[in-house]
Amino acid sequence: MPDTLSTIDTPAAIVSLPRMRRNIARMQQRADALGVRFRPHVKTTKCAEVVAAQRAAGATGITVSTLKEADQFFAQGVTDILYAVGMAPHRLAHALELRQRGCALQILTDSVPSALAIVEYGRAHAHAFEVLIEVDTDGHRSGIRPGEDALLDVGRTLHQGGMRLAGVLTHAGSSYELADPVALAALAEQERAGCVLAAQRLRAAGLPCEIVSVGSTPTALEASSLQGVTELRAGVYVFFDLVMRNVGVCAPEDLALSVLTTVIGHQAEKGWAIVDAGWMAMSRDRGTAKQSHDYGYGQVCTVDGEPLDGWLLTGANQEHGIVSCPGAPSVNIVGRFPVGCRLRIWPNHACATGAQFSAYEALEEDGSVQAWPRFHGW
Amino acid sequence: MPDTLSTIDTPAAIVSLPRMRRNIARMQQRADALGVRFRPHVKTTKCAEVVAAQRAAGATGITVSTLKEADQFFAQGVTDILYAVGMAPHRLAHALELRQRGCALQILTDSVPSALAIVEYGRAHAHAFEVLIEVDTDGHRSGIRPGEDALLDVGRTLHQGGMRLAGVLTHAGSSYELADPVALAALAEQERAGCVLAAQRLRAAGLPCEIVSVGSTPTALEASSLQGVTELRAGVYVFFDLVMRNVGVCAPEDLALSVLTTVIGHQAEKGWAIVDAGWMAMSRDRGTAKQSHDYGYGQVCTVDGEPLDGWLLTGANQEHGIVSCPGAPSVNIVGRFPVGCRLRIWPNHACATGAQFSAYEALEEDGSVQAWPRFHGW
Numbered sequence: 001m002p003d004t005l006s007t008i009d010t011p012a013a014i015v016s017l018p019r020m021r022r023n024i025a026r027m028q029q030r031a032d033a034l035g036v037r038f039r040p041h042v043k044t045t046k047c048a049e050v051v052a053a054q055r056a057a058g059a060t061g062i063t064v065s066t067l068k069e070a071d072q073f074f075a076q077g078v079t080d081i082l083y084a085v086g087m088a089p090h091r092l093a094h095a096l097e098l099r100q101r102g103c104a105l106q107i108l109t110d111s112v113p114s115a116l117a118i119v120e121y122g123r124a125h126a127h128a129f130e131v132l133i134e135v136d137t138d139g140h141r142s143g144i145r146p147g148e149d150a151l152l153d154v155g156r157t158l159h160q161g162g163m164r165l166a167g168v169l170t171h172a173g174s175s176y177e178l179a180d181p182v183a184l185a186a187l188a189e190q191e192r193a194g195c196v197l198a199a200q201r202l203r204a205a206g207l208p209c210e211i212v213s214v215g216s217t218p219t220a221l222e223a224s225s226l227q228g229v230t231e232l233r234a235g236v237y238v239f240f241d242l243v244m245r246n247v248g249v250c251a252p253e254d255l256a257l258s259v260l261t262t263v264i265g266h267q268a269e270k271g272w273a274i275v276d277a278g279w280m281a282m283s284r285d286r287g288t289a290k291q292s293h294d295y296g297y298g299q300v301c302t303v304d305g306e307p308l309d310g311w312l313l314t315g316a317n318q319e320h321g322i323v324s325c326p327g328a329p330s331v332n333i334v335g336r337f338p339v340g341c342r343l344r345i346w347p348n349h350a351c352a353t354g355a356q357f358s359a360y361e362a363l364e365e366d367g368s369v370q371a372w373p374r375f376h377g378w
Numbered sequence: 379m380p381d382t383l384s385t386i387d388t389p390a391a392i393v394s395l396p397r398m399r400r401n402i403a404r405m406q407q408r409a410d411a412l413g414v415r416f417r418p419h420v421k422t423t424k425c426a427e428v429v430a431a432q433r434a435a436g437a438t439g440i441t442v443s444t445l446k447e448a449d450q451f452f453a454q455g456v457t458d459i460l461y462a463v464g465m466a467p468h469r470l471a472h473a474l475e476l477r478q479r480g481c482a483l484q485i486l487t488d489s490v491p492s493a494l495a496i497v498e499y500g501r502a503h504a505h506a507f508e509v510l511i512e513v514d515t516d517g518h519r520s521g522i523r524p525g526e527d528a529l530l531d532v533g534r535t536l537h538q539g540g541m542r543l544a545g546v547l548t549h550a551g552s553s554y555e556l557a558d559p560v561a562l563a564a565l566a567e568q569e570r571a572g573c574v575l576a577a578q579r580l581r582a583a584g585l586p587c588e589i590v591s592v593g594s595t596p597t598a599l600e601a602s603s604l605q606g607v608t609e610l611r612a613g614v615y616v617f618f619d620l621v622m623r624n625v626g627v628c629a630p631e632d633l634a635l636s637v638l639t640t641v642i643g644h645q646a647e648k649g650w651a652i653v654d655a656g657w658m659a660m661s662r663d664r665g666t667a668k669q670s671h672d673y674g675y676g677q678v679c680t681v682d683g684e685p686l687d688g689w690l691l692t693g694a695n696q697e698h699g700i701v702s703c704p705g706a707p708s709v710n711i712v713g714r715f716p717v718g719c720r721l722r723i724w725p726n727h728a729c730a731t732g733a734q735f736s737a738y739e740a741l742e743e744d745g746s747v748q749a750w751p752r753f754h755g756w
Binding site: 009010011012043065066085086087088089090091094109110111113114117134136141142173262263264265266267274276279280283284285286315317318319320322334338339340349351352355356357358359376377378 | 387388389390421443444463464465466467468469472487488489491492495512514519520551640641642643644645652654657658661662663664693695696697698700712716717718727729730733734735736737754755756
């Protein structure tokens with residue numbers, strides 16, 4: 001007999017496969033319609049089966065946030081890999097080893113010192129790394145602003161140093177802070193225009209710049225044009241989550257990840273059910289706290305995945321969660337959610353919650369589940 | 379050549395062994411002086427080498443938060459194991475299997491329905507589970523209040539049902555919300571008195587109650603008497619962290635866990651160094667946000683572990699952290715922390731940060747480090 005949501009142990013990270021497949025198709029169709037390649041960010045799932053589904057739907061290569069992800073997916077046959085975190089000099093040996101084994105690994109820099117380290121290591125090993133320059137289009141984190149002199153300095157350092165200057169990359173991560181389609185479309189245009197400007201400046205200076213890579217889940221879904229862009233990246237769209245729900249780029253029926261949990265006790269006078277999903281299962285992410293709707297540590301649903309309006313995971317210790325309905329403390333909690341009863345909880349942030357588990361439990365339409373391993377650490 | 383903080387990859391979870399050993403000795407001495415057994419909570423580390431050090435110092439048995447911890451440590455020869463989370467009925471088969479293999483596993487309940495499930499399963503398998511009743515002495519989570527009728531109802535259900543009623547257990551977890559030694563000592567006394575009262579009520583009703591188990595790191599360190607108590611539990615004391623620093627139960631030189639990180643870039647105008655320790659390394663725990671000193675995502679230290687006053691991990695994305703000094707933005711950040719420079723960061727919460735890693739890097743006084751595996755998931 002196949003496993004089901006009634007038979008597997010809890011807490012478990014449940015992936016609704018019909019929803020995941022729909023989310024994958026939606027983003028691929030966006031990229032196709034906008035005329036760009038799509039390179040999913042696999043940091044969200046670190047799971048071979050999910051990435052296989054993204055590639056089967058048309059994805060061209062993958063984006064990674066660690067070289068461990070590159071190692072793992074290269075071992076599974078993916079050769080086109082973009083490492084989208086600024087290159088630390090001590091990791092160049094690892095990157096070189098991957099490239100020498102046949103992985104078309106691209107690396108990233110946003111400063112002359114970092115570019116010089118790449119050039120020196122590459123020259124010392126007679127190897128031309130393929131390098132993108134990170135562009136800052138919204139001020140939220142890393143990168144060189146499109147109009148800065150440093151952009152050309154880094155480009156010349158790499159190109160004249162014998163490296164392959166492959167292109168420019170940006171990530172408008174501040175899109176997570178918005179919640180209005182007009183503002184999101186404006187940020188998507190800012191992301192596109194800034195990255196294209198950086199590419200144009202490099203080309204005008206006689207430097208190569210084939211790749212123009214942009215993306216975040218919200219801007220990818222709200223962009224109306226990606227003129228001048230060659231590839232789109234996004235990660236959390238594959239599952240979506242409550243933060244994305246508040247941003248406004250998905251509906252409740254798109255939420256593909258939930259945590260299955262069991263009721264282990266009550267504090268009846270307080271209207272609390274105690275469950276076995278604490279912060280170790282949900283993560284400590286409270287990303288919805290500063291958004292329009294604060295979901296606590298997550299939205300409580302029935303075991304069948306139907307949201308229970310007003311019921312939240314309002315507290316979390318390591319292996320204990322508190323389920324309550326802040327507006328209605330007088331409910332008969334013991335009768336409604338008896339010991340042993342199972343619930344599902346939508347997380348705030350799918351990347352953070354998934355990382356707490358060593359496997360997803362992939363749930364088919366027929367109710368069967370199977371474990372899909374995911375890896376952990378660096 | 380042995381590995382050192384200069385040669386290992388980053389991010390890495392560094393454990394200072396001299397500090398860890400001192401913390402272990404300090405807590406064991408407390409328990410010895412108070413005349414009780416000490417049963418460390420291994421959920422903090424999930425690491426065989428750490429637990430071996432705790433046992434070598436005198437710990438009697440261990441406390442676990444998952445049956446996976448019980449499985450792993452039983453496989454390593456620990457037989458005296460207390461599973462200190464309310465028993466879910468579906469886990470009774472797993473608990474029985476451990477006990478039948480020779481593990482003296484104790485389980486926990488705080489309600490008649492849960493006790494009945496234990497009795498029914500035990501009787502059906504002709505097995506007397508060893509059960510503690512969870513007592514609520516501070517209202518923060520699970521348990522029966524010491525004076526409630528339910529305490530005796532649960533005791534009778536277990537005892538008359540043929541289970542071995544082993545004792546009572548409480549955890550005054552609200553101690554994490556305090557910061558004053560007088561208030562902590564008062565809470566420690568409340569924890570002790572409540573748990574002892576529960577034991578006395580059970581005994582007065584003719585029920586057995588051998589074990590009286592209390593503890594949290596702050597109350598364990600501030601209790602002046604544990605009269606009537608038989609065992610003490612604590613977990614995070616082994617490493618301590620910034621939350622415990624704010625609570626006031628450790629000094630900076632007691633902080634045994636830090637995250638080693640590498641500078642990968644800058645936003646010089648903003649005074650930011652970008653490092654490769656984001657929330658995946660630190661966890662999303664922001665436990666100091668509501669305390670007297672908010673450390674952001676952590677306190678920045680030199681690679682030698684000296685705190686850099688005012689420098690915090692002020693922002694965190696998945697694999698990017700932002701190091702800055704909120705009071706002094708005009709520093710020459712690129713010169714001070716160049717690309718490739720290594721730093722260490724004290725975390726808010728050692729349990730949450732450790733869980734992000736698949737190994738600790740144990741740092742000896744001589745500067746050598748070796749990997750100590752830790753496990754993950756359920």
